[in-house]
Amino acid sequence: MQETIQPLLLTIPQVAKTLNLGRTKVYHLIATKQLPVMRFGRAVRVSSSSLKRWVERQSTRQINASPPCFWTKNGVCHEGRMLFSSKEFL
Numbered sequence: 898m899q900e901t902i903q904p905l906l907l908t909i910p911q912v913a914k915t916l917n918l919g920r921t922k923v924y925h926l927i928a929t930k931q932l933p934v935m936r937f938g939r940a941v942r943v944s945s946s947s948l949k950r951w952v953e954r955q956s957t958r959q960i961n962a963s964p965p966c967f968w969t970k971n972g973v974c975h976e977g978r979m980l981f982s983s984k985e986f987l
């Protein structure tokens with residue numbers, strides 16, 4: 898029986914596949930410093946252990962997040978549900 902070795906560092910395509918996200922979205926998360934990365938010259942890698950922790954933190958944030966905020970064109974936030982017609986946007 899042969900063991901499969903899990904890589905310590907993942908490439909961007911591997912991260913995208915693991916998260917079931919597009920490559921562009923992963924690069925956006927990196928550019929906005931939402932996803933922790935390691936850089937080796939031009940090479941960008943994500944630690945598999947830090948990726949797992951990041952996913953756990955994201956799910957915790959989703960659970961603890963306040964209700965969505967729907968903004969009107971005058972800058973008023975209505976939390977939880979839309980209290981106005983779509984014509985009030987922009």
